[in-house]
Amino acid sequence: MTDVIWLVVLFPLIGFLALxxxxxxxxxxxxxxxxxxxVIVAFVLALIAAFDFIGGEGEAHTVVLFxxxxxxxxxxxxxxxxxxxxxxxxxxxVGALIxxxxxxxxxxxxxxxxxxxxxxxxxxxxxxxxxxxxFGVLFVGWELxxxxxxxxxxxxxxxxxxxxxxxxxxxxxxxxxVGFLVALMLIFSSFGxxxxxxxxxxxxxxxxxxxxxxxTLLLLIGAAGKSAQLPLYVWLPDAMEGPTPVxxxxxxxxxxxxxxxxxxxxxxxxxxxxxxxxxxxxxxALTALFAATIAVGQKDIKRVLAxxxxxxxxxxxxxxxxxxxxxxxxxxxTHAFFKALLFLGAGSVIHAMADEQxxxxxxxxxxxxxxxxxxxxxxxxxxxxxxxxxxxxSKDEILxxxxxxxxxxxxLWVIGLITAGxxxxxxxxxxxxxxxxxxxxxxxxxxxxxPALMTMxxxxxxxxxxxxxxxxxPWRLGFEHFLEPTFERxxxxxxxxxxxxxxxxxxxxxxxVALAGIAIGRRRYGGAMPAETGLWWDRVENGYYVxxxxxxxxxxxxxxxxxxxxxxxxxxxxxxxxxxxxxAVRAFSKALRPLQTGLVRSxxxxxxxxxxxxxxxxxxxxxx
Amino acid sequence: MSVGPAWYMALAAVLFxxxxxxxxxxxxxxxxxMSIELMLNAxxxxxxxxxxxxxxxxxxxxxxxxxxxxxxxxxxxLAIIVAVFxxxxxxxxxxxxxxxx
Numbered sequence: 001m002t003d004v005i006w007l008v009v010l011f012p013l014i015g016f017l018a019l020x021x022x023x024x025x026x027x028x029x030x031x032x033x034x035x036x037x038x039v040i041v042a043f044v045l046a047l048i049a050a051f052d053f054i055g056g057e058g059e060a061h062t063v064v065l066f067x068x069x070x071x072x073x074x075x076x077x078x079x080x081x082x083x084x085x086x087x088x089x090x091x092x093x094v095g096a097l098i099x100x101x102x103x104x105x106x107x108x109x110x111x112x113x114x115x116x117x118x119x120x121x122x123x124x125x126x127x128x129x130x131x132x133x134x135f136g137v138l139f140v141g142w143e144l145x146x147x148x149x150x151x152x153x154x155x156x157x158x159x160x161x162x163x164x165x166x167x168x169x170x171x172x173x174x175x176x177x178v179g180f181l182v183a184l185m186l187i188f189s190s191f192g193x194x195x196x197x198x199x200x201x202x203x204x205x206x207x208x209x210x211x212x213x214x215x216t217l218l219l220l221i222g223a224a225g226k227s228a229q230l231p232l233y234v235w236l237p238d239a240m241e242g243p244t245p246v247x248x249x250x251x252x253x254x255x256x257x258x259x260x261x262x263x264x265x266x267x268x269x270x271x272x273x274x275x276x277x278x279x280x281x282x283x284x285a286l287t288a289l290f291a292a293t294i295a296v297g298q299k300d301i302k303r304v305l306a307x308x309x310x311x312x313x314x315x316x317x318x319x320x321x322x323x324x325x326x327x328x329x330x331x332x333x334t335h336a337f338f339k340a341l342l343f344l345g346a347g348s349v350i351h352a353m354a355d356e357q358x359x360x361x362x363x364x365x366x367x368x369x370x371x372x373x374x375x376x377x378x379x380x381x382x383x384x385x386x387x388x389x390x391x392x393x394s395k396d397e398i399l400x401x402x403x404x405x406x407x408x409x410x411x412l413w414v415i416g417l418i419t420a421g422x423x424x425x426x427x428x429x430x431x432x433x434x435x436x437x438x439x440x441x442x443x444x445x446x447x448x449x450x451p452a453l454m455t456m457x458x459x460x461x462x463x464x465x466x467x468x469x470x471x472x473x474p475w476r477l478g479f480e481h482f483l484e485p486t487f488e489r490x491x492x493x494x495x496x497x498x499x500x501x502x503x504x505x506x507x508x509x510x511x512x513v514a515l516a517g518i519a520i521g522r523r524r525y526g527g528a529m530p531a532e533t534g535l536w537w538d539r540v541e542n543g544y545y546v547x548x549x550x551x552x553x554x555x556x557x558x559x560x561x562x563x564x565x566x567x568x569x570x571x572x573x574x575x576x577x578x579x580x581x582x583x584a585v586r587a588f589s590k591a592l593r594p595l596q597t598g599l600v601r602s603x604x605x606x607x608x609x610x611x612x613x614x615x616x617x618x619x620x621x622x623x624x
Numbered sequence: 625m626s627v628g629p630a631w632y633m634a635l636a637a638v639l640f641x642x643x644x645x646x647x648x649x650x651x652x653x654x655x656x657x658m659s660i661e662l663m664l665n666a667x668x669x670x671x672x673x674x675x676x677x678x679x680x681x682x683x684x685x686x687x688x689x690x691x692x693x694x695x696x697x698x699x700x701x702l703a704i705i706v707a708v709f710x711x712x713x714x715x716x717x718x719x720x721x722x723x724x725x
Contacts, residue, residue, distance in 0.1 A: 598721030600656070604647050 005063055005080045008046050008088060009127045011038040016120035023113030032103035035116035039099050039123055043092035050085040053482055058082070060485060062133050062197070069136075073193055079133035083486040086329060086479075087130035087261055090336045094253045095123050097457035101344050102245040104453035105351060115155060115243070122148035126254050130261060135184050135194040138262070142180070142226065145255045146173045152250060153242040165238040172235040176225015183218035186211070200268035200490040207272055216269050216276035219262060220283070227259025228310050229317055230287045234547055236310055240302040244347030247302060252309045252343050253336035260316040260332050264325045268490040277321050281402070284317025285412040285419075292422035296429070297532070297540030300357045301346045304430050307543075308383070309339055311419060315398055318412060323495040324401035325487060326472070326480045331394035333479075334468050338379040338391055341461035345376035348454055349434060352447040359430065360529065364439035368447040371455045373435050375462035380431050382465045384424035385514040392511070393469030395420065400497035400506050420510055421517040428521025436526070474503060632673035639666035653705045653715045657698065664694050 015038030023031050052058030060081035068076045078084075099119060106115050125148055129141025146169075154166025184194065190206050191199050207215070223229070228236035239251045250256070263270060263280060270277045288311045295307035312335050319328030350357055352369055366373045382389035385396065399420070403413040441447070449455065472479035474497065487494055497503055524530060532541075539545065597603075639662055646659030668687045675683025709715050 596724060598724030600717045601648055604644075608644060608648070 003061070003063055005046075005049055005061070005078050005131065006065055008042045008049070008092070009078075009124060009131065011042045011045070012120045012123040012127065014038060016117060016124055019113055019117040019120060023117050026113060028107070028112040029103050031113035031116050032099070032106070035120050036096060036099035036103065038120060039092055039096040042123070042127070043089070043096050046085070046088045046092050049080065050089060053082045053085050053485075056481060058485075060489060064133075072136075072188070073195075074134060074136045075195075076137060077133035077195075078131040078137075079196060080131070081486050081489075082483045083261075083264065083329065084130050086333065086483065088127060090333055091123065091126045091130065091254050094336050094340050094461075095119075095126075095249060097460055098245045098249040098253075098340065098344065101248075101347075101454050101457040102243075104451045105245050105347055106243065111155070115152075118148055118151045118155070119245075119249070122152065122250060122255070126258075129258055133196055135187060135196075135199070138265075139180070139184060142222075142258065143177070145250070145258065146170065146177070146226075149173075149239070149250050149255055152246040153239045155242055155246065159241070162241040165235075165241040169235040169239050172232055173225050176222045176232055179218045179220070179225070180222025183215050183222065186215050186218065190215075196265070200266075203268050203272060203490075207269070209272065212269060212272035213276050216266070216273040217279065219266055219269070220276060220280055223259030223262045223280075223317075224283065225259075226262075227256050227313050227317070229259070229283050229314065230290060233287060233291065233310050234543075234550060237303050237306045237543065240300070240306050244302065244343060244350060247306070248340045248343030248347070251306065252339040256309065256313055257316065257332045257336070260313065260320055260328055263317070263320040264329055267320075267323070267325050267487060267492040270320075270323070271492050277323060279321070281318045281321025281409075281412055284314040284319075284321055285415040286314070287311070288314030288318065288419040289415050289422075290314075292419045292426065294540055294543045295426045296422060297537055298426075299360055299541065301349065301359050301362075301430060301434060302343070302357055304359075304426060305339070305342050305346060308342075308423065308426065311423065312339065312383070315395065315416065315419070318402060318416060319398040322398075322402050322405055322409065322412075323493060324398060325492065326483050326494060327394065327397040327401050327497075329483060330472050330479050331398055333471075334382070334390035334394040334465070337461055337468050338382040338389075338465040341375060341379040341458060341465050342383070344454070344458055344461065345372050345379065348372040348450040348458065349447075351450055351454070353441065354445050356442060356445065359433040361440050361442055362434045363437045363441075363529075364435070365447055366435040369435075369449045371449060371458060375455075375458040376435075377431065378462045379465050380427050384427055384518060385420055385510055386518075387507075387511060388469060390465050390467070390469035393473060396503075396507050396510055397472070397497055399510055400503050401495045403506055404498040404502070405495060417510060417513055421513040424514040424517025425521045428518045429525050432521065432525035433529070437529070440529070629673050629677040632669060636666040636669040636673070639663075639669070651716045651718050653708075653717050656717065657701055657705070661694065661698070664690060 015035050019026065019031055019035060026034060050058075060079065062077055062079050064075045064077040066076055068074045099116070102115065102119065106112050109115065122145060125141050125144030127141070129138055129145060132138040132141060150166045150170045153169050154163045157163045157166070187199055188194055190211060191202060193199060203212070221232075225232045236251060236256065240247055242251075270280070291307045291310035291314065295304050295311065298304040298307060312331070316328045316331050316335070319325070319331060348369065349362065349365060349372060352365070352372075353362060356362070378389065382391035385392045387393075399413055399416050402409050402416060470476075471482075480494075484494075498506075542548075643659045643661075643663035643666060646662065647656055650656055650659065668690055671683040671687045671690075675681065675687075705715055708720065712719070
């Protein structure tokens, strides 16, 4: 089964091509059924292929499809190991549910078929990214997910803000990609290969300490761009302009976790560069706290979730930076479930409120939308870290590992704990503003529960968010055993949570913090809506004006520079050189033109004079 | 006193000079043509004389080529002159200066 792992990619690819060429003719809703079916088949195939790993017997497997650039030794090859299996299952599993949900959500959209074309393209790209056996294939997938993200953010491109958001995402990602690309060049020049096996196996001998730090820091730049970490996070909140299923799939569950995957996959390199690993963890912790504070002040339901995603990605970076790769990937998986659920629930609410996203105009939806409310409540408690829901296990493992590293890492643990409290608070705020209290709906809005196509994925994700945590509890480290072969192969040393009484104390502390966050939120938002105005609320709501700062310090000088280049340098100097060449030739020929008199005799004199001149020259040289 | 190759060479030089002078001084296209023929034949003479003196055949072969090419050239040239004369009623080259820069 593992030899034909390429089938997992093939089916969504067929779906993509079929929809690309015949999407309009297939029409609504069959285009949605086709797109969903291919992803479901891919999920089932991946599940069958992953059975060996679940049993603990599977071996990592490389499947070479064809030679790509033989002179560089680069093949198109897939690696089927526990890590790529876990990622593939998340991508196809959550992807399939969101495909089904989209059939309901995109109902009536004139470009219904095109939406599923892009979604399938995204699934194919993401699978290339996680299944690639070398950095080359990874990079191709990396760029393709960027492309599909761009296409889907600006799916409603007639809205100027959506078009601008897509452009912003693309440009900011490019900044990160430069770092990534340079890292790949350094890797190739050091190892002469981009294949994982080759690179990770020989990394300890080949890479000096400084080189390892350089490569890993450049990888971090790429990862920070894709995973929306400080300082490259600014594109993710704007990416909420895309349709909500896109936000759930790409900007919460899968694509934005590519950076975490990259760091986890390159664990063997980060092992050699402890400084870089510490920087990864610090960036993650700071991002987690920073984004969580912004999330508190957002009015738009999707923007709360966007900042929450950035914050949770920060947690994952903190984990992989602390070499707790299992904890990081574990949180990636559980987060994929509950954050996708939150986004899909938010989409359901937006759908019911006639495209209203402002939480100040919601309220009291609990009885109108029971299924959406119940499933979102599970996700709310899961992300807040209430046991025994999924978020508790993964978040607590991260905090415990970071605490266990001791020393300066304790500071990161404190930041993580504060973030956990803030997370519980802003999620409670979101839930109370949306579902509780008196209705504050705009006139003429009649909220109703969404159709079954949309609520079924909600229920499925709700179940996953409730129980996914049990794959890796302190008593039964199933997920850790599942992933271990990936990291054992290159002797990556995993950080583990502490033993004895400490984890209990840590767990109790973090649960108390989460409960405190929920209690404060409930107290504040349980009754009438508090007025949230004033200097600090303004600052927080606008994300500390980081966009404006970037605008004046980076974008504006860039625009000025390109204006100078376009209208001064190009128009005057470059064009001047081109036009000057023409003018010079014209002047030269004007000077020569009188020579052509039209009198045959003058030409004859010229010929004769030339002949005589040549004759004299030959004679004077003495050779006849 | 025998007539050696030098005599032939001298005669050819004189003929060539007359031809060149004719080209430069005359305005009538027909006369200029005749001058060109004179120059070509002056060269032919040097070829034949040298061929005779050196005992080779190459010079005479070259002369045959020159004569053929000259005949062709005269045909084309005369046709042009006749055509110009029909349009302009003149064969003076000084009046045919439309291509002056």
